[in-house]
Amino acid sequence: MRGAHEALAGDRMVTVEQIASILRANTSITTLGERETAWMRGDWADHADFVHPLPSIPTKIDVAPADLTVTITGSATWAELRVALTPHSLWIPHPAFLDDHLTAHSDPGSDTIAGSLALNLPHAFESRFGSWRDWILGAQMVLADGTIARSGSKVVKSVAGYDLHKLLVGARGAYAFVTEVTLRAWARRDDPPAIKVLQSDVPAKAVLRSLPSVAPQVRDTLGNSIVAEDSATCTFWVSDSMADFAPDPRECWILRQGCGNLNFALTSVQSQLARRTMDALDPTHKINRGALLTP
Secondary structure, X not given: XXXXXXXXXXXXXXXXXXXXXXXXXXXXXXXXXXXXXXXXXXXXXXXXXXXXXXOEOOOOEEEEOOOOEEEEEOOOEHHHHHHHHHHHOEEOOOHHHOOOOOOHHHOOOOOEHHHHHHHOOOOOOHHHHOOHHHHEEEEEEEEOOOOEEEEEOOOOOOOOOOOHHHHHOOOOOOOEEEEEEEEEOEEOOOOOOOOEXXXXXXXXXXXXXXXXXXXXXXXHHHHHHEEEEEOOOOEEEEOOOOOOOOOOOOOEEEEEOOOHHHOOOOOHHHHHHHHHHHHHHOOOOOEOOOOOOOO
């Protein structure tokens, strides 16, 4: 079925229904781009039929200033969202809204909204404003069988059933293809990042987060490789990929770039929960197979 995908990709823009048709017609697909794959397992794309992401859906942005929310196409870029929110003096407290958002200590990890949702990387404002699980209010998604589903709502306070959309946070693009998300927005303030930048011009190759009880030990171990630190969340951005660093996953986790299958790992409990979710939403591991779990 590769030809059908390539024909749609050539058109660049497709509808949600066409995305659903692609998912129904194929046994394995890749939905993420190069920016996101830098944080994936080294060989995850080898499991997919397509080595290029699905075509994009035309960008649609609906800002509700009175409700402090914004609904945006998943394939839309952070630049597009910033342009839409700025006239309303609103923002998302995310590195993409910084003027220096491409620096190592605040790399958003992806150019797109859905890509950043899939990665859920630690960021410079997390201790003050939370992160994706706090921001995402609802989502439209296409499941592996082509079903178009919606979870959550478009208002901050809601009791609209189970928060299925929060399972997509940090899931590496597994479970479903995100076509639209509704996010909480904030009135724009000149809040500086909550992190301490030690080496602003040095790229970060790994991000670590530890329990407060072991943070001093982790800091000593990392030494001069630390380029930035958020003491409130015990998060460290480091210039070394730390390929030989194997912390106790109960005390510290690490995300790497350039270390193949060491880039991303789950604990046994996390793997069990992820597999149960996969069995329910994508039992054949069709969407981004191998990105979250080894098939």
